Amino acid sequence: MAELLIVGLGPGNAACMTGEALAALEKAEVICGYTGYLDQIAALIPGKETFFTPMKQELERCRHALMLAQSGRTAALVCSGDAGVYGMASPVLELLPDYEGVEVEIVAGVTAALSGAALLGAPLGHDFCVISLSDLLTPWEIIEKRLQSAAEGDFAIVLYNPSSRKRSGYLQRACDILLRTRSAETPCGVARNIGRPGQEKQLLTLGRLRDTETDMFTTVFIGSGTTRQIGGRLVTPRGYSV
């Protein structure tokens, strides 16, 4: 059978992977992914053939994994966090009609919204939105519109890709949009290198977040109208009468 497994690795260490994800790596004969994740799983796949490519070669990686599967080998394509959230599951499924006979299975993982939330407290205890600030593949007007709508709906908000070397100032622009309707005192949090060496967290206000430096290893959490800071943690109540 021609099989491709798309595997979410979780936030950054083997203990955060599911049993299903570990079993998928074991089953696969060849493992594909982004070079940045190879170290994370090298110890789990001793002796396996690998095909790792740098950033911005996502489609090439997907096509190669599909081609390997079509040639009759069981392939795995690994993603950080969850394979479905800004991951490789969606481009692979878009390409799949060109690769007859390939069966795709997607193995979910813990995305940074969940692992970062656990590190900071419980900011996602009620309704929330996940928005990427990267405009590499999305026009900035759409990102801006979504930030505006998320603010109007009083959602807790998780921001992926808050900035990079080429996109400094994006988090500031996002905060400015949210500050139109949300108080500068809104509790926020920042999680960095989740589950990896150098893991960091910080609680701060939306006003302070605006002037905070972030990078591509940072996930940002912005509280809703009910989010509070309790005992050094960020908490969005579910609504129980505590």
Add this chain to the structure above:
Amino acid sequence: MAELLIVGLGPGNAACMTGEALAALEKAEVICGYTGYLDQIAALIPGKETFFTPMKQELERCRHALMLAQSGRTAALVCSGDAGVYGMASPVLELLPDYEGVEVEIVAGVTAALSGAALLGAPLGHDFCVISLSDLLTPWEIIEKRLQSAAEGDFAIVLYNPSSRKRSGYLQRACDILLRTRSAETPCGVARNIGRPGQEKQLLTLGRLRDTETDMFTTVFIGSGTTRQIGGRLVTPRGYSV
């Protein structure tokens, strides 16, 4: 040390748990949770003391777990999916200031938005919102406002608790709100009993979803303006030029 571990079990079988979650159950001397999850983990905790309570006794369960930890025993409070998404992490952190000396650690898990998405394809490949339709703890007007904002922002939307015996018709009301701005042909999906016996999935349009029966074991996915049905799967493109 007085320690309480709040553990997300993932969607419903041990293979979907992380290594960290398994280790937490092993470490704990006493396990607390909702009776509905006891079967799911019984085989993993042979001989352990348990404290399981029925639904609607969430705060009692949290207080008991905190009390056990304060008495010096390592306790775990288990939640289906992720502990932070509509789970017990937030009420525990709200109660924590009353339990001096208790250290809380939160172990993230795969929430139904992620496991259901993997089952259906990749509906969360771009920005998305998670909204619960339960008005047990949230006024319906807030839910309605969030649905409206999510529609305006053209988010893919995941609905938790789409209905229950006492809340039939809620999904219909939600769809009617979305249909004001989103086409009746919008691709949608339904996942039921994810990771459990009787697992089911269905792809359908927003127009059809409106008249579909769901229950409390169902998670609903509503596509954004770019979501498509490809090869029997629900896919929201990330934006690559495929």
